[in-house]
Amino acid sequence: AQTVTQSQPEMSVQEAETVTLSCTYDTSESDYYLFWYKQPPSRQMILVIRQEAYKQQNATENRFSVNFQKAAKSFSLKISDSQLGDAAMYFCAYAALYSNTGKLIFGQGTTLQVKP
Amino acid sequence: GAVVSQHPSWVICKSGTSVKIECRSLDFQATTMFWYRQFPKQSLMLMATSNEGSKATYEQGVEKDKFLINHASLTLSTLTVTSAHPEDSSFYICSARPFSQGYDGYTFGSGTRLTVV
Numbered sequence: 001a002q003t004v005t006q007s008q009p010e011m012s013v014q015e016a017e018t019v020t021l022s023c024t025y026d027t028s029e030s031d032y033y034l035f036w037y038k039q040p041p042s043r044q045m046i047l048v049i050r051q052e053a054y055k056q057q058n059a060t061e062n063r064f065s066v067n068f069q070k071a072a073k074s075f076s077l078k079i080s081d082s083q084l085g086d087a088a089m090y091f092c093a094y095a096a097l098y099s100n101t102g103k104l105i106f107g108q109g110t111t112l113q114v115k116p
Numbered sequence: 117g118a119v120v121s122q123h124p125s126w127v128i129c130k131s132g133t134s135v136k137i138e139c140r141s142l143d144f145q146a147t148t149m150f151w152y153r154q155f156p157k158q159s160l161m162l163m164a165t166s167n168e169g170s171k172a173t174y175e176q177g178v179e180k181d182k183f184l185i186n187h188a189s190l191t192l193s194t195l196t197v198t199s200a201h202p203e204d205s206s207f208y209i210c211s212a213r214p215f216s217q218g219y220d221g222y223t224f225g226s227g228t229r230l231t232v233v
Contacts, residue, residue: 035222043154043207045224091159095222102213103150104222106159 002027004094006107013082014115020067021077021110023092031097034068035104036077040088048090051075053097079112087114118144120212122225129200129232137195137228139210145190146212151183154207154227166193200232 003026013019025034036048051059051068058066063083067076079086092107119142129135139149147168152160164174164185172185182204184196193212197204210225 043209043227045160045209045211047222089157102148103162103165104211105162109157109159111157 002029002094002096002105004092004105004107006092006110008110009108010111010113012113012115013079015082015084017082018078018080019082019112021079021090021092021112023075023077023107025073025075025092025094025107027073027094027096029096033095033097034066034075035093035095036064036066036075037091037093037106038086038088039091039109040085045091049077082114084114084116087112118212118223120146120210120223120225122210122228124228125226126229127231129230131201131232132199134196134198135200135230137197137208137210137230139193139195139212139225141191141212141223144212146193147190148213149187149193150211150213151185151193151195152209152211154209156207160209163195197230200230202232205230205232 005024032053034051038046038048049059049061049064058068063080065078089109089111091109093104095104121140123138149166151163153163154160162175163178164172166172166185166187168187168190174180187193207229209227212223
């Protein structure tokens with residue numbers, strides 16, 4: 001069974017600084033997708049970034065980038081120039097590419113605090 | 117982009133009554149929808165996968181008779197919490213996977229906060 005692990009329950013960063021959130025996963029599949037979702041206090045789930053496992057290039061979205069290490073099954077999220085609005089709970093998630101259900105498997109989450 | 121509307125946003129009900137939560141895809145057809153439960157400061161726990169026109173697939177440990185899921189059309193899935201008890205109080209979130217959008221298309225509802233008194 002696939003699992004996703006986020007070992008950092010809480011992280012904090014100073015405004016304008018850079019922070020990295022860690023995520024590891026376990027799967028026997030070779031084709032899959034990885035995601036980072038943000039859940040602010042409103043609890044609305046927001047997609048931050050997505051990575052296809054078959055792509056070697058790390059995904060980037062403005063201030064957000066990932067370090068995808070397929071062999072190590074690691075998928076970390078780097079937030080540059082942190083802003084107060086980045087404060088939220090962040091979830092790493094996995095989805096098998098050829099799964100019948102396509103369900104997302106979430107990690108435990110990391111609460112990010114941004115200090116002014 | 118794809119939008120999922122979830123209602124109600126919050127509901128308070130008496131112990132022993134049933135509550136229905138709706139999840140609608142507004143501008144796309146969703147052959148598959150997912151229902152999650154989330155406790156404060158915890159992760160989303162998948163309860164069941166809802167497929168249009170067929171029975172839902174429940175995750176291990178989820179009571180089928182307590183959490184009834186119906187996906188009668190390509191735009192609507194409902195979760196009914198039957199004979200609710202205080203321990204059913206939680207935040208419930210639905211997610212839809214649009215038919216033709218692959219993995220770009222996971223869209224989440226805004227969630228329903230259920231309080232059973």
